[in-house]
Amino acid sequence: MHLLMGLLMNTEEALLFIEKLLAQQGYRLNDLERAIFRGAWQGKSYKEIHRNYNLQVSLDHAMRNVGPKLWKLLRKALDEPIRMKDLQGPILRAYAALAASPAVAAEIPPEVSPTMPDSLTSAPIVSWEMTPDVGIFCGRNPDLADLREHIDVGGRLIVILGMAGVGKTTLAIRLAQQVQDQFEVVIWRSLSVNRYESLAALTQDLLRVFGQLPDEPPMSSNYITNLWHYLSRYRCLIVLDGLEAVLQTSSDTGSFQKGCEPYGELFHRIGDTYHRSCLILTSRERPQELANMGRGEHAPVYIHPLDGLGEQAAREMLLSKYDLEGSEQAWSLFVRLYAGNPFALNIAASKIHDLYEGDIAQFLEVHAQETAIFGEIRSQLSQQFTRLSPKENVILTYLVKAGEPVRRNQILHNIAPRVSNEDLDQSLQSLMGRSLIQRNNGHYSLESFILEYAQELTNNQ
Template sequence: MDIQAALTLLENLMVEQEREDLNSLQREIICKCWSGQTYDDMEIQGYASGYVKKYAAPNLWKLLSEVTGEAVSKKNLKIVLIELQKRRSSCPEETPEGKEVPKLMNNTHFCWADAPDVLVFFGREKELATLEQMIKQGYRLVTLLGMRGIGKTALAVHLCTRFFGEFEYVIWRSLDRQLPPPLTELLDDLLQVLSDKLQIDNSINIGDRLTLLIKYLSQHRCLLILDAYENLFSSGKLAGHYLKDYENYGELLRRVGAAKHNSCLVLTSWEKPREVVFLERDTQGIVSVKLEALETAAAKEIFKQHNLADEDKWEELIDRYEGNPLALKIVAAMLQKDYAGSVSNFLEEFTLFLGDIQYLLYQQFNRLSEVEQKIMYCLAISQTPVTRHQIRDTIQPQVLSSEMLDALESLRRRSLLETVKAESKALFTLQPVVRKYLNLQFRGR
């Protein structure tokens, strides 16, 4: 659905309900929200951004909520209209009275106030098709894995917009906070939503709270998203070690993954939880999906949005950044600002530009154990993929084989390690952006 189709849908709804047409300001706000602009970014001739944000936009969302029969906001505008278009396409447009608009969904309850705005989404059709099939097959626990910026959260948001008609409840909870909520707090929150304000006795232990949660997940079909699950893990240790007092989140995954119910818990994480590793081996309905590079066609859409020049050079730039969507957006914005959009001029001057990407990599690298950091530096200075034995011989002081295996497996779970097979051997290497970052860090030591 493009913006013109969205405006046409709204115009038809206004006519059906005998309301006045949308004015030019309202149409402009809708177009700019559709393209992903914030209120502060909106430049509408004759109107200050403060007026748009405080008065015009709230009045518009109120109007559209009345017209569509759903609570419309800047955050869910695209979701509401896409699903409404689907339902109007599959249902008669008019009742015998000729006025009633089909409802958006069958009593689906949305609880995702802290979900991010993702109004512009590129590609990932293969991953979405895979997830759709899993949902239809009744998968209970799905983990979306990948490096920072690869698009896990955006994919999870789009998953909600595409398949929420399958669920009675769609609940989004972000763990991307300096201090994530204790499990008891999260469980009480979920139970209140699913039980229509059930008051939880503080004396009830976590096990009983989890039993209640499983009960409601069985009674209702729910899509529950826990975003940024990696924030529950500690730094300086191998992947999957929980912070102190957060270890009981592992029990949440074990119970939800092992029990029979009608719902689906989706995690997004840099790191693969150990519980997921064990559940995948022995339990059906549990799966991890690692996000790889964005498809070339979808990556090019990012460059089109930033009006970059030299389209014949775009693929080279995409390859250098391994198709990481966030990295491509950061570089594209820089190119537009400092190179007048010329990809050719940039490629002549730079091999790789990191900019704000360095901070993202710093966050991820800073979590590694000492052995993992040594392995990463070893791989960074090697120009070709190397074997495990070559890594061990390079690290000083040397580590035990068992420590090496544990660290390599941990780096895999963190999506930081690239593995290449050659002549029945496993060779290890890094993505170019990660290698560039580590070489800069190494020189700064």
């Protein structure tokens, strides 16, 4: 009987059947899980599935995490042991048992095409308000794969952290576009553009989008409770771009501005409580509220530091927009001059194209004598430096004067005014969280173009 039913139930029919079973338990498969199920139903190994379906995660992650989680879900739904190599038997038996039961036979279409609930099969509700055009996307595929993997394994709070202009917004947009079909509601909001005066104002905006769902609206006077009503009942993806807009300036603690403290309460609830939604944040600074929340390779809270582009990716990005020429050495010096920062590289490349006939070496020769910090590059750095605390400024001034990488104890004993060990650690952690300093082999230093701007500020004091 199983052989005959196996011939009649193809891969997609089997997938639809188990999706209906899992939906009854409130779970929806993601694309990665569907790919593994399809391959396993056809008798393929993990290695064959990884190759044939072009999975966006490592083979090891698929074998150790995604697959075992899927078989555990099916074991619970079918109430019998499930093995990858013997997948068809338990599923066909479950189908046969349901089909033989008069009480539920009518629920299974004769074509074996069970459907998901309307809220799961229809296109997601999408609200992309003030979302910029990402344009060329280069060199970020490893970052994209890492972030998708964390969403696939149930990441609930993801923070993309990096300095101004490094490409956080572009990466977040591309990520949301790639995973949006896994969600029922997808919302993008820019905190720096919209300038919500409080979480209550943001929540009121989000609830207008959630109002499109076929659900009775919550009636609580607590706006976080009202928002949680939807985040816990539906699979929602919310992207908040530019979190630093609601963080305090002149502080190295990553604290929220007055009136914005409830953001911390929301983040804790999202990170610490089980649900199927996901909140993605982009920020130039690390919020203090996330410091003690559970993190790890596959933890529900994940902070993804974003560095500058590599030389090849930066070159590909710039040549898609500008007619530039230069030797391998010139390209390498140019990209390293701006630490691979896409925003700074684009501003400089535009100047090279317009004023230096596309000659990178000529630009480097001129700016070896003059500053390479100009125009919008200076404006971006000014915005970031304005947010520094007095202690952070003291540390940066010392790093500029030192002129070389220094150890922590050197900073502790030589900066003036002196600070405690605790204050020093807090400020160093904050500066690294802002991507303004780097640490290699226990030594702290500044990226070249940040060093140049900091020297300007020091000389003008």
